[in-house]
Amino acid sequence: MTESVHDYMTRIGQAARTAARVIARASTGQKNRALLAIATALDAARASLSQANQLDLDAGQRNGLEPALLDRLALTPARIDGMIEGLRQVAGLSDPVGAIRDMSFRPSGIQVGKMRVPLGVIGIIYESRPNVTIDAASLCLKSGNATILRGGSEAIHSNRAIAACIQQGLAAAGLPAAVVQVVETTDRAAVGALISMPEFVDVIVPRGGKGLIERISRDARVPVIKHLDGICHVYVAAHADLAKAQDIAFNAKTYRYGICGAMETLLVDQSVAAAFLPAMADRLRAKGVELRGCERSCALIDALAATEEDWRSEYLAPILSIRVVDDLDAAIEHINQYGSHHTDAIVTEHQGQARRFLAEVDSSSVMLNTPTCFADGFEYGLGAEIGISTDKLHARGPVGLEGLTCEKYVVLGDGQLRGQNA
Amino acid sequence: MTESVHDYMTRIGQAARTAARVIARASTGQKNRALLAIATALDAARASLSQANQLDLDAGQRNGLEPALLDRLALTPARIDGMIEGLRQVAGLSDPVGAIRDMSFRPSGIQVGKMRVPLGVIGIIYESRPNVTIDAASLCLKSGNATILRGGSEAIHSNRAIAACIQQGLAAAGLPAAVVQVVETTDRAAVGALISMPEFVDVIVPRGGKGLIERISRDARVPVIKHLDGICHVYVAAHADLAKAQDIAFNAKTYRYGICGAMETLLVDQSVAAAFLPAMADRLRAKGVELRGCERSCALIDALAATEEDWRSEYLAPILSIRVVDDLDAAIEHINQYGSHHTDAIVTEHQGQARRFLAEVDSSSVMLNTPTCFADGFEYGLGAEIGISTDKLHARGPVGLEGLTCEKYVVLGDGQLRGQNA
Incomplete structure (x- = not known):
């Protein structure tokens, strides 16, 4: 029986x-x-x-x-x-x-x-x-x-x-x-x-x-x-070191496309967009990354037009959405609204802006001047990880x-x- | 409209x-x-x-x-x-x-x-x-x-x-x-x-x-x-100071009958039961507490016969169930099986037994030589409490x-x- x-x-x-x-x-x-x-x-x-x-x-x-x-x-x-x-x-x-x-x-x-x-x-x-x-x-x-x-x-x-x-x-x-x-x-x-x-x-x-x-x-x-999706952002802020920003964003996108810490949306402050985006876009395209930009991005670089759906997408692929934002508040607003509260980074040398981003972005990992692909138990010194939690209660990250x-x-x-x- | x-x-x-x-x-x-x-x-x-x-x-x-x-x-x-x-x-x-x-x-x-x-x-x-x-x-x-x-x-x-x-x-x-x-x-x-x-x-x-x-x-x-029930135990162990034990158990039961940290079951080690229980029972009865004992308890004191249901009951009332247990292991076994993982105390002067009880009882508060009714945010120094959690994840206690x-x-x-x- x-x-x-x-x-x-x-x-x-x-x-x-x-x-x-x-x-x-x-x-x-x-x-x-x-x-x-x-x-x-x-x-x-x-x-x-x-x-x-x-x-x-x-x-x-x-x-x-x-x-x-x-x-x-x-x-x-x-x-x-x-x-x-x-x-x-x-x-x-x-x-x-x-x-x-x-x-x-x-x-x-x-x-x-x-x-x-x-x-x-x-x-x-x-x-x-x-x-x-x-x-x-x-x-x-x-x-x-x-x-x-x-x-x-x-x-x-x-x-x-x-x-x-x-x-x-x-x-x-x-x-x-x-x-x-x-x-x-x-x-x-x-x-x-x-x-x-x-x-x-x-x-x-x-x-x-x-x-x-x-x-x-x-x-x-x-x-x-539980670990749901990782819609991770890098925000290149006013006062960013643009050379550093380019390396960080490139690494965040291309270190590995399939990991949950991969950047899916690049946010660029309007004050640095013209200086930053063209070279960044060239480097990503040369690596084979498809770019999808907002209207202001598309005025500066050659990219497909991003739709509302793009801001909510975890591509896990060589695709990147790019949005030019007015200021820090708009960046935080975008991340908290469209992101998945997984991992988000700011690139800036401005102490006050960094402090606000780290405090106000509601994600399991918030980062300064380093790429989102670092979100990982080994890199954090946990020795090993059983997963990355996107919950707020109990374990986070x-x-x-x-x-x-x-x-x-x-x-x-x-x-x-x-x-x-x- | x-x-x-x-x-x-x-x-x-x-x-x-x-x-x-x-x-x-x-x-x-x-x-x-x-x-x-x-x-x-x-x-x-x-x-x-x-x-x-x-x-x-x-x-x-x-x-x-x-x-x-x-x-x-x-x-x-x-x-x-x-x-x-x-x-x-x-x-x-x-x-x-x-x-x-x-x-x-x-x-x-x-x-x-x-x-x-x-x-x-x-x-x-x-x-x-x-x-x-x-x-x-x-x-x-x-x-x-x-x-x-x-x-x-x-x-x-x-x-x-x-x-x-x-x-x-x-x-x-x-x-x-x-x-x-x-x-x-x-x-x-x-x-x-x-x-x-x-x-x-x-x-x-x-x-x-x-x-x-x-x-x-x-x-x-x-x-x-969430906060479900508080089926709290005091275990009077071998090597307990019996005078201290009587005060602790009395306080745990009678400080307030209606609080979740009130003792509902008293566990007494068989090695001290005869010396401890009669005076304890007299004092509780004098206060008006109804006693429900296991077979071995009833051989020592005047009490109603406890049923299996008593071990699972949160009385929140002047009622106490009493059980004589063989040893520390039996006490831990009883608490983990019948308790609600809220608050449980041991009374003993024996370091090794205390250490095991504190480690092995799976409750949100484990106590040594002090009554379960201390389970409270103010008493713990939190300043105030929004509740007592009986969950394990996130907040406990x-x-x-x-x-x-x-x-x-x-x-x-x-x-x-x-x-x-x-």
Whole structure:
């Protein structure tokens, strides 16, 4: 008799909740031993990982998976190296769990402060990249959380092979198997169950396209740390160093077109537009970037006419919209209205303008004189990231170990009572 | 022609979003001037506040409102004093907005840190107490947020009169009226609209009974900072100072029966149960507290037999359930299973046991040798609280000014580019 998906997921959830208590109190040393043992297991399993991955690649080809998706699916030796290196890096990160801050005495005589603790059970839902299995599991493990991983059905054999390595590592460190569980069924109902069990799951992190994330956010009964789009701006302000501005804007657009921190709209102050735009446009066009400008831009450079839709577009492609704005206020207005509150930069040498931009632009990262493509957990020093949050509550911007924890109040006394003190 | 509720709420939402940008960049001085001017306006409006409140009280009596609700509805001179004093206290709190922390240089040459900023627009949904209008508005204003307040229909005249004072104060400080808006319609559809406008509202704080909060959490499309129940425990452990333990448990239960930090279940280690429970039970019974014990408790004291349901009950009344547990692990197990993750305390002089309890109990406040009734924003030094969150994400425990803000990344450079540095 087969188990229903609902019963299967309930069993997974219960096991995760129980394991969460064990991993929450595991020492840093024990967690690091597990991470390094998983790395060793992966290194020893290269042949079987490749075989399992080949099954997925063959099935993908049979099912007509797009070349880009097949590429993401491939577990090349370099990607296995990357997973192993990632595990070692996470082992090297400092452990956020248990840190106590701001303990102070209150007039009543109690001492109040905050302790950083794991969230509990984290559900990760992701698409074709099997290396996410290791990236996500390692960050959740180091931050003291139990993890339930639900990868794409197209990567099921690869994910199972990786899961076997994770199990070896957990066992070697004396940790229960349910600290990291990989959902073994490809039934889509498993996702529905995972996002509807607040009694077993504390937070869901979806990793994938905007469609997946919107669907999960809409249906989830568990909080979701989500990353929607990155419509990032660079504003070349009055008082910008125009040579610096050109390098920054060029880097922001062309470092990589497909990352969420790529600039999608260039805003140029009207006071510098004539001096700045022609050379900038030449350089971008020479690189093969299609330009779409507002009316004032098109009077200065050769560009297609931008439509209202362009200001709301995340191209993730060699396309750039350009708008000339009246002043700082107009730039902030444009960004807050059309942007996605992800990452936005100003280029200026004017202290007052910089200060206002950084304070008033309502984005998860605000930048001065540096390109938006720096928006990344590694570049920020988080060591690794599980994603970039475009939410305001809880984690905002790149989410590393700290974003997978929360703080609880710790109150210490020695018999103090309420309502009975001076 | 009358406006639909949907159109009305959309207009309120748009106005709040626009006003949020203004209040977000207002100086501390300007915000404090507004708070103090509201206090002055309330003081000058005592007569009209009482008249408006009398309309609500009369209507409440006609509609057969329960005495407890009528009591909450009353704006007595002492409550008006309380509102005025609260405004002055909030004006005296330090302003969290704009604080920058942890700025550090990265290998690329960029400097990365975090800046504390307002959440944006906060919707408050509350029931009969009109003084919540001032409490909530003052905390949101000080933390740089725009607020939309939706009070109970039974307090509509009082809330309008208070809103008029708020408007006077905002105007006196040169702030736009839409920084604090009171929803003027009593149509219930207004609540549905308020919790479904993520484009205009960043977070909802419901203040009221569990039913209200569950309903809003279920239906909201905007994040909710919620406070469900407080099933709080005191665990009298082995190595407890039993005299201290008796005072702590007595205070935790009897300081006030109706607060969320009141102890609902007393856990007693089996090693001290015989020495501790009889005198404890006598003292509680003498105070009029009904006792419901597990089998082992009932062998030591005169108590009703507790059922499984008792362990899951928030009595908010002079009733206490008592359970004898085998050891620390059993106590933690009981609390994590039956508790509401609100506030739980251990009484012990044993360092190792205290350390484990504080780390492993998964509650928003964990306490040592002090009663659970200390769970309160004022007692914790937050100055004031908008509520106590039982969520894990974002704010956990008493929520003050910091809980009404979030942090964004600030990245400073001087022309650094990605992928081009050593």
